Amino acid sequence: EGNMIPSLVTLDSSIPFLREGYSFISSRCDKLGTDAFRTRIAGRQVICMRGAEAAALLYTSGQFTRQGALPPNTLRLLQDKGSVQMLDDGHHRHRKAMFMDLMSEDSVSRLKDIFEGAWLDRAQEWQEPVILHDEVRLILTRAACQWAGVPVSDRGAETLARELSRMIDKAASLGPGNWWAQLRRNRTEKWATELVERIRSGTVKTPAGCPASQIAGHRDVDGDLLTAKVAAVELINLLRPTVAVGRFIVFAALALAEYPRWRSKIVSSGPDELEAFAQEVRRFYPFFPAVGGVAREEAVWRDNRLPAGTWVLFDLYGTNRDGRVWADPHAFTPDRFRNQEITPHALVPQGAGDAGSTHRCPGERITLELVKAAALLLSTTDCHVPVQDLGISLRRIPALPGSGFVLMPRAPLR
């Protein structure tokens, strides 16, 4: 009975979750001496879980679906019906293979080159203090569009950057902010749907084999084209999270400001140091707090039967800081990645398991390469970081330093 899943005394955890944010699950697990507990969120029974074993259950067992696993408002902003995340089994693997194809080494390095060019272009305009988060989102939007083969004007890129950012900013909020973002999402979707239709009809010419035309031309398991709407959702599924990498880039800038020896270290040391730095940024800083899953059949957690329909929330943030896996988990220590093997269920900022066959994020290489490129650019740029609110509130999902990270270019930039 030592493995029984305890229940919280509180009837409903919606308010405590919103109030505490990232540490909600792990602080309760710590207090109860458990890796799983039962509670209610929005009136619905849920089991909150953390740790590598829970990661394996939610991702690798194949017993959990994402259908019905997120509050509907969040779903509309982040994924949507018909998207890869909502598929299971053969349909999922087939669609996922399309995403994995877009993440080849060549494709990722092309994106990285475009991103560096877009950064240097924009940085020439930095004459006075800038908010890095705003700048980098615009740079990433331009780069993602060029990489994907999506034509946008300068003005269009600014609007799109704002729309994609809002979907991320407001995903965890309720009320007017979320409604506003929903409205914008509808506009973005309409734009993307028209784009897919025009690519298909040939009225928009895209470079052969570019991600946008691959998505527009993708056929499902039965050999049918995706509806234009679903193809549009998947195109947004490529652009939105690429722009979201801007949060990790701001965290990388913060890490470089707080641990300045890493600036010279990544400039003068080899690629392993840079990779370790980017991995630690992903492990250490808060981004996705948790992911949900619903059991499709009876599943077993230690000695507990979880009947079909059981709703589970898996704690990404707490798992990345699990002291059983990570020594001194609350310290920023990139060197840990030079000595420790990364297993598929322990480092989970972007999900767990094998990307091709589970819901693990297909965009981890993109994320790592963009964070690395930005860290190098930041370390070689002479910029001053003025006094500002660099604090990160764990109550605000998604998290960011209060100021958005203000940078002041010091020397005229090339």
Ligand code: HEM
């Ligand atoms: C899935 C996080 C970047 C595309 C996921 C999941 C997480 C995640 C936690 C798993 C969701 C689940 O288990 O249900 C992140 C974070 C990123 C990031 C924190 C950093 C910015 C990207 C990038 C792309 C991308 C750059 C594509 C260019 C996707 C897609 C899925 C996904 C399509 C659904 C996969 C599936 O259901 O099989 N992401 N991601 N993400 N991500 Fe990312």
